[in-house]
Amino acid sequence: MFCWLVLQLLPLYQVFMIHNSLAGSRLFYLSTAVLSIIAAVVLVPGSQSSMSLPYRKVIPALAAILFVYLTGLFVVVGRLNNECWIVAAHHVEEMQTQINSALATLPEKKKLLLAYAPIQVLGAHMFNRYYLIQSMLAPPLLKPDQSHRVCVLEPRFYTYDHLVPSGPLRRKLADSDNFETVYWDTNTLQLTSLSAVSGIDATGSASEALPDLVVQPGKLRGMTDIIAKRYFETRAVKFVDVDLENTSPSKTSTKDVLVLAFDESRTPPQGMDNWCQAEYDRSLRMQTVRFPVDEKFVWYLSKETREFRIYLGEKENLKIVAARLNDGKTLIPSLEPSGLTLRDCNDGARRPIKFPLEFKYDVSNVPGAVNCQIELSRPRLMFQLENFTYRDVRSSKKALRTWSEPGTTGTFFLDRNAFPEDASYQLRVFAQRADGSVCGVSSDLIDLGINDRPKGQEL
Numbered sequence: 001m002f003c004w005l006v007l008q009l010l011p012l013y014q015v016f017m018i019h020n021s022l023a024g025s026r027l028f029y030l031s032t033a034v035l036s037i038i039a040a041v042v043l044v045p046g047s048q049s050s051m052s053l054p055y056r057k058v059i060p061a062l063a064a065i066l067f068v069y070l071t072g073l074f075v076v077v078g079r080l081n082n083e084c085w086i087v088a089a090h091h092v093e094e095m096q097t098q099i100n101s102a103l104a105t106l107p108e109k110k111k112l113l114l115a116y117a118p119i120q121v122l123g124a125h126m127f128n129r130y131y132l133i134q135s136m137l138a139p140p141l142l143k144p145d146q147s148h149r150v151c152v153l154e155p156r157f158y159t160y161d162h163l164v165p166s167g168p169l170r171r172k173l174a175d176s177d178n179f180e181t182v183y184w185d186t187n188t189l190q191l192t193s194l195s196a197v198s199g200i201d202a203t204g205s206a207s208e209a210l211p212d213l214v215v216q217p218g219k220l221r222g223m224t225d226i227i228a229k230r231y232f233e234t235r236a237v238k239f240v241d242v243d244l245e246n247t248s249p250s251k252t253s254t255k256d257v258l259v260l261a262f263d264e265s266r267t268p269p270q271g272m273d274n275w276c277q278a279e280y281d282r283s284l285r286m287q288t289v290r291f292p293v294d295e296k297f298v299w300y301l302s303k304e305t306r307e308f309r310i311y312l313g314e315k316e317n318l319k320i321v322a323a324r325l326n327d328g329k330t331l332i333p334s335l336e337p338s339g340l341t342l343r344d345c346n347d348g349a350r351r352p353i354k355f356p357l358e359f360k361y362d363v364s365n366v367p368g369a370v371n372c373q374i375e376l377s378r379p380r381l382m383f384q385l386e387n388f389t390y391r392d393v394r395s396s397k398k399a400l401r402t403w404s405e406p407g408t409t410g411t412f413f414l415d416r417n418a419f420p421e422d423a424s425y426q427l428r429v430f431a432q433r434a435d436g437s438v439c440g441v442s443s444d445l446i447d448l449g450i451n452d453r454p455k456g457q458e459l
Contacts, residue, residue, distance in 0.1 A: 084122035091121055095184055096136050098191040103146050106180055111346075112150045113172050115164065115194050116183035116297050119157065121270075129156045130347035151179075151346040155424060155447055156382070162272040165390050166238065166294040167332075167444030168348065173200040183297070186269045199303035200235045210236060213323040218309060224320045226260075226308040233304050238294040238328035239391075240276075240308060246285055248317040253283040260291045261309040268298040279387075290326070292391040292441070328441075332391075333363040333372070335429045335443040342448075349424065349449040356413035359446075361429050364408035366440035369431035371406055373438055375399040376414075379423035383445060391441040395430065404432055422451035 079086075095117070102112055117127045127133055130152045137147040153168050172179045173195055181194045211228045218225045226240070240260060261275040268274050278291045293299050312318050338358035342350040363369045377383055378400040384390050386398060395402060400420075405412050408431075419425060425448040430438035 084124040088121045088124035088126050091118070091184070091186070091189060092126060092136065094189050095191065096142060099137065099150060100142065100146060102180070102182065102191060103149050106149070109178065111179055113179045113181045114150060114152050114183070115169055115172070115181050115300075116162075117152075117157075118184060118186055121186060127157075130154075134346075148346065152348050154348040154445075155449070162268075162297045163295055163384070163388070163390070164297045165445060166292075169300070170200060170235075170294075173198060188269075194300060197302065198235065198300040199233060200300070208233070208236075210325040210327065213240075213308075213325060215320050215323055218311075220311075222311055222313045222315070224310045224312060226310065226320070226323045228306045228325070231304040231306045232325065234294075234299055234302060236327055237325045238292065239326035239331065240291045240293050241324045241326050242289045242291065242310070243321040243323070244280055244287055244289050245319045245321050246282065246287075246317055247319070249285050250282045253281055255279045256282050258289055258291075258310060258312075260293070261311070262293075262296075262298065263302075263305050263307045268301060272298050274298055277388075286321075290393065290441075292389055294328075295390050330365055330367060331440040333366055333369075333429050333431050333440060333443045334361065335427070335446060336360045337446055345449065347449075349447040349452075351449045356415045357448075358411060358413055359427070360409075360411050361405065361443075362409045363429065363431035363440075366431035368433050368439045369408050370434050371404045371432040372408065372410065373402065373404050373430040373432040374412065375428050375430075376401045376418065377426040379419075379421050379425060381426075383426050383428060383442070390445060393438075393441055395438055400425075404436075419448075419450045424449050424452045 099112065099114070106112065114133065117133060119128045120126055133150065133152065134147040135141065137150055138145045153165050153172070157164075169181075173181050176195060182191050183194050184190075185192045211230045211232055214227050214229065216225050216227065217223070226242075242258070242260070244258070256279070257277050258280055259275050259277045273296070276291045276293050276296050278289050280287060280289045308323075310320060312320075336359065337350055338360070341353055341356070341358045343353055345351055361372045361374070363372045373395065375383070375396055376399060377396070378398060381398065383392065383396055383399075386392070386396055387394075401418070414427075427446040427448060429443045431440045433439055
């Protein structure tokens with residue numbers, strides 16, 4: 001019995017030490033087997049004819065004491081192990097209350113855009129799609145129904161809870177007449193106005209020229225600091241371009257990742273990363289690595305910044321030669337759906353009013369573009385999951401359909417038979433060179449819902 005206790009309970013020590021991440025937490029419930037055996041000894045006495053009378057009385061009493069002690073211990077450590085779920089429940093209750101209060105002060109025509117809601121807190125899952133938020137704000141959990149006044153940027157946001165579609169977010173921030181943009185601060189448990197901290201609103205874009213960046217050795221070995229000559233407005237920058245020199249390029253083309261850290265003097269809320277990553281080719285001697293900084297939510301939590309940092313570690317063959325700020329005006333093509341054939345929904349998707357669906361594209365701002373390349377995703381798949389970015393620099397290998405439209409501006413249509421089944425899809429465009437290769441980066445994604453929700457639930 002004692003050996004069984006050790007075998008069952010000793011592994012739980014590590015579970016208790018890592019309970020915040022929930023890794024292996026289900027092992028905790030293995031210990032119920034021991035409690036069941038002890039309960040059986042206490043409640044179902046066995047044959048004790050060979051024992052003297054004192055022993056026959058003492059053994060059940062000791063077993064009962066041990067059973068009560070272990071049951072109490074099980075309850076205490078069980079609560080510790082599930083503490084993250086208790087914290088997550090507190091977040092949800094507070095969020096529900098504060099959203100309801102915020103809606104009470106908004107004009108009737110104005111919607112609340114929840115730009116960031118955590119997908120997990122301390123490992124306990126919270127929100128990974130709009131419909132969980134919708135159910136939280138609708139009967140029977142909340143009366144009256146407020147779900148029709150709250151919207152999000154995309155239907156499913158479990159890619160990363162700190163990675164956001166920057167184009168739709170910027171448009172909603174600028175449309176302050178129709179949207180009040182907020183986010184959930186996991187540190188303070190407060191529904192916080194994003195317009196106030198980001199500096200992006202309807203007053204227009206930044207007018208000052210972007211400053212030059214200075215590259216210098218960092219304080220640690222393998223660290224490179226990138227510092228602007230003055231503070232600049234974050235709303236004016238969408239990319240940081242870094243010229244990378246490789247003194248020992250590989251013979252074959254393989255991809256690796258560099259990480260660009262933001263100003264470390266600003267600590268983001270728990271659950272958000274203060275860095276951005278981008279791929280580089282190990283076979284090239286010189287190349288430009290482009291970091292899409294404005295698709296990280298933390299980028300919007302300050303009005304201005306100045307410092308970046310890249311850690312190259314032991315990669316002594318790599319060197320940062322130069323760096324530049326980029327506003328993206330000559331990189332990002334435009335794709336706009338027609339309001340006559342598609343309507344905006346609260347979950348960030350667009351759903352058909354009638355077929356064929358009409359879209360307008362414009363890739364004329366991208367140098368070298370002669371045509372437009374269009375990609376339609378497979379059902380229920382998301383382009384941003386392929387390379388973990390909303391701003392791809394190469395075509396998808398998993399698209400349902402890829403085709404080209406002539407010219408740098410124009411219109412195309414999608415009929416009902418373009419969608420093989422009722423599901424969610426994504427659409428995006430690239431600028432295309434004369435040789436068929438793509439240039440710049442991908443456009444903002446358009447999420448399409450083709451009969452993907454039950455009737456009456458397509459808010």
